[in-house]
Amino acid sequence: MFSASSEHQHVRYNPLKDEWVLVSPHRCLRPWSGQTETAPDDQPPDPLNPLLPGATRSSGQRNPVYTSTYVFPNDFPALLERVPDPPPSDHPLFRSSAAKGTCRVMCFHPDSTMTIPLMTVDEILAVVNEWVNQLKELGRKYTWVQIFENKGAIMGCSNPHPHCQIWASSYLPNEPRVKERCQKEYFIKFKRPMLLDYLKEEMIKKERIVILNAEWVALVPYWAVWPYETMLLPINGKPQRMTDLTDEQKRSLAEIMKQLNIKYDNLFKCSFPYSMGFHGAPTGPSAAPGDSPHWLLHAIYLPPLLRSATVKKFMVGYEMLAQSQRDLTPEQAAQKLRECDDVHYKAKK
Amino acid sequence: MFSASSEHQHVRYNPLKDEWVLVSPHRCLRPWSGQTETAPDDQPPDPLNPLLPGATRSSGQRNPVYTSTYVFPNDFPALLERVPDPPPSDHPLFRSSAAKGTCRVMCFHPDSTMTIPLMTVDEILAVVNEWVNQLKELGRKYTWVQIFENKGAIMGCSNPHPHCQIWASSYLPNEPRVKERCQKEYFIKFKRPMLLDYLKEEMIKKERIVILNAEWVALVPYWAVWPYETMLLPINGKPQRMTDLTDEQKRSLAEIMKQLNIKYDNLFKCSFPYSMGFHGAPTGPSAAPGDSPHWLLHAIYLPPLLRSATVKKFMVGYEMLAQSQRDLTPEQAAQKLRECDDVHYKAKK
Ligand SMILES: O=P(O)(O)O[C@H]1O[C@H](CO)[C@@H](O)[C@H](O)[C@H]1O
Numbered sequence: 286m287f288s289a290s291s292e293h294q295h296v297r298y299n300p301l302k303d304e305w306v307l308v309s310p311h312r313c314l315r316p317w318s319g320q321t322e323t324a325p326d327d328q329p330p331d332p333l334n335p336l337l338p339g340a341t342r343s344s345g346q347r348n349p350v351y352t353s354t355y356v357f358p359n360d361f362p363a364l365l366e367r368v369p370d371p372p373p374s375d376h377p378l379f380r381s382s383a384a385k386g387t388c389r390v391m392c393f394h395p396d397s398t399m400t401i402p403l404m405t406v407d408e409i410l411a412v413v414n415e416w417v418n419q420l421k422e423l424g425r426k427y428t429w430v431q432i433f434e435n436k437g438a439i440m441g442c443s444n445p446h447p448h449c450q451i452w453a454s455s456y457l458p459n460e461p462r463v464k465e466r467c468q469k470e471y472f473i474k475f476k477r478p479m480l481l482d483y484l485k486e487e488m489i490k491k492e493r494i495v496i497l498n499a500e501w502v503a504l505v506p507y508w509a510v511w512p513y514e515t516m517l518l519p520i521n522g523k524p525q526r527m528t529d530l531t532d533e534q535k536r537s538l539a540e541i542m543k544q545l546n547i548k549y550d551n552l553f554k555c556s557f558p559y560s561m562g563f564h565g566a567p568t569g570p571s572a573a574p575g576d577s578p579h580w581l582l583h584a585i586y587l588p589p590l591l592r593s594a595t596v597k598k599f600m601v602g603y604e605m606l607a608q609s610q611r612d613l614t615p616e617q618a619a620q621k622l623r624e625c626d627d628v629h630y631k632a633k634k
Numbered sequence: 635m636f637s638a639s640s641e642h643q644h645v646r647y648n649p650l651k652d653e654w655v656l657v658s659p660h661r662c663l664r665p666w667s668g669q670t671e672t673a674p675d676d677q678p679p680d681p682l683n684p685l686l687p688g689a690t691r692s693s694g695q696r697n698p699v700y701t702s703t704y705v706f707p708n709d710f711p712a713l714l715e716r717v718p719d720p721p722p723s724d725h726p727l728f729r730s731s732a733a734k735g736t737c738r739v740m741c742f743h744p745d746s747t748m749t750i751p752l753m754t755v756d757e758i759l760a761v762v763n764e765w766v767n768q769l770k771e772l773g774r775k776y777t778w779v780q781i782f783e784n785k786g787a788i789m790g791c792s793n794p795h796p797h798c799q800i801w802a803s804s805y806l807p808n809e810p811r812v813k814e815r816c817q818k819e820y821f822i823k824f825k826r827p828m829l830l831d832y833l834k835e836e837m838i839k840k841e842r843i844v845i846l847n848a849e850w851v852a853l854v855p856y857w858a859v860w861p862y863e864t865m866l867l868p869i870n871g872k873p874q875r876m877t878d879l880t881d882e883q884k885r886s887l888a889e890i891m892k893q894l895n896i897k898y899d900n901l902f903k904c905s906f907p908y909s910m911g912f913h914g915a916p917t918g919p920s921a922a923p924g925d926s927p928h929w930l931l932h933a934i935y936l937p938p939l940l941r942s943a944t945v946k947k948f949m950v951g952y953e954m955l956a957q958s959q960r961d962l963t964p965e966q967a968a969q970k971l972r973e974c975d976d977v978h979y980k981a982k983k
């Protein structure tokens with residue numbers, strides 16, 4: 286089933302980011318004697334956890350006794366709403382620019398031990414609905430609203446309580462800026478959205494598909510950089526932003542998120558760490574529904590683990606200075622994830 | 635001394651990479667309760683260390699009883715010289731391409747406890763000279779020769795013995811490809827090498843300079859992403875590649891590497907982890923001295939530590955999905971490094 290290109294070292298092109306990745310499947314044989322991580326499991330619940338319903342946070346603010354999702358301003362925001370503008374730049378090599386924004390934290394559930402794969406579909410749907418609300422509200426003012434989840438201590442997440450962050454900014458950050466450019470160029474050239482063409486091919490090829498449900502597909506992108514990186518794509522219609530999703534697409538998204546996370550947890554029998562987030566068309570005061578036909582909304586999961594719950598892929602030296610490199614191929618990763626059980630390993634005990 | 639742009643949140647432009655970084659100095663106040671690392675110190679010497687003189691490596695090969703530097707082929711190379719080419723790509727969204735190359739390991743010193751800041755200038759000079767030899771040899775055949783050092787377990791380095799790696803490839807990797815394009819565009823527009831103009835300004839502004847010696851400057855770039863990121867730039871002449879360096883520049887490079895690494899170790903009183911490497915004009919069969927006037931050779935140091943020997947900066951969530959973000963400003967980082975002692979903390983005992 287795998288083509289020859291999967292078996293031998295080669296580079297692959299990422300058309301969304303105009304970047305290449307080095308794929309070296311023969312390197313899976315390499316032994317590992319370097320740093321290992323603490324298995325990302327079951328920290329004992331902290332009764333002083335500031336994210337709990339009714340808890341007092343470091344700002345002195347007290348959380349309500351919330352029962353579903355709960356959104357509050359980040360107490361240590363990287364982006365503030367009101368700051369003086371920097372002076373105009375006087376040299377092309379020393380350019381700075383104003384940056385305004387706001388940072389919020391969103392708890393998924395009142396229970397600290399409830400991660401996405403353990404939550405019910407209705408509970409995850411409440412999260413999706415709140416994301417749509419947040420995007421609607423913040424998108425009116427800000428050019429970019431980044432919804433993202435850092436999960437696990439290995440991903441710099443300082444609190445195991447299930448939560449995500451929302452950082453909204455007056456500027457279009459690097460990653461979406463590049464995706465905006467690449468999708469636009471493709472659209473001008475081929476008159477179709479890049480990711481719609483990509484999706485069509487993947488649905489035929491099938492070898493990188495992990496899960497398919499009524500409205501979404503979870504696949505390992507052809508150009509994936511992280512060992513078990515995946516992408517969620519809507520298979521019906523062309524939603525450009527989360528705010529374009531139909532009720533069916535929202536419920537189906539909750540379902541595929543749960544299914545994918547169960548497989549992730551089962552892969553190495555641990556609460557699988559990752560950073561994940563959504564990318565859709567830019568927002569802001571001048572944005573309007575349907576104004577970005579070159580865009581297709583998608584989510585990406587970037588998990589660091591490579592071989593086990595304690596051995597991660599280090600993106601260092603060569604990756605930082607030259608180019609990303611991966612050992613197992615995207616097709617091999619997709620197959621391993623497909624083979625993972627659909628029932629959570631903890632539910633089986 | 636600091637301009638207003640340094641005190642308040644703003645974004646800065648990196649003209650070498652055509653990217654922005656979010657600078658949020660107010661965020662230095664954030665407490666840290668997340669994952670901490672093991673202090674990167676003094677692992678006990680391993681008598682079976684495969685990098686030692688006379689040791690047998692996992693390939694069954696035996697190292698000579700080397701007394702200075704020692705280069706050998708990586709036993710688990712990510713790049714092989716002879717692999718079948720992938721089939722031609724049949725779709726613009728599924729592009730792969732042939733990749734050939736070779737990976738070498740270079741020990742800096744026979745003694746496992748001898749890191750760069752503890753080595754003598756003559757010993758470091760031997761390393762620099764060997765880098766030049768390697769670049770000369772591999773650069774005849776390969777388009778890109780990436781010399782890089784991953785230092786410390788936190789940087790995925792599985793062996794504390796002082797060593798670096800050299801990965802040479804038939805393709806121009808992402809990072810140098812972008813730097814090639816940006817420097818070329820600047821050169822066409824302004825008729826001068828970008829980094830020469832940049833250097834000139836930094837020598838006047840002074841606020842980001844950490845060390846200056848007869849031939850090199852170590853500075854925190856205006857657009858630095860990592861908390862204590864630095865760049866080494868040659869201040870005389872316009873060397874485009876390591877092979878262009880004069881004897882004075884080579885010795886001076888050994889000196890500034892030692893000086894910078896002493897400051898790094900003294901900052902948090904630990905063997906300071908980082909990835910570092912060199913970027914110069916591309917090589918290959920058609921390259922010739924002086925053919926890339928838009929280039930200026932430079933080294934970059936990318937260290938992960940933020941607050942102490944055990945608390946690093948996590949480049950996760952927002953950074954992966956949107957844009958790099960830093961807390962302390964490059965000017966503050968440069969000042970802290972300048973204030974670090976010039977005598978290694980271990981030498982003082
Ligand atoms: O070759 P090493 O040191 O075993 O491996 C280390 O450096 C490589 C090059 O930066 C990375 O690809 C690996 O992820 C890292 O663990």
Ligand SMILES: O=P(O)(O)O[C@H]1O[C@H](CO)[C@@H](O)[C@H](O)[C@H]1O
Nearest residue numbers: 441947948949950951952953959
């Ligand atoms: O805001 P947190 O969760 O404390 O911080 C974490 O996520 C941020 C956004 O991805 C990163 O900038 C920080 O480096 C990381 O530690």
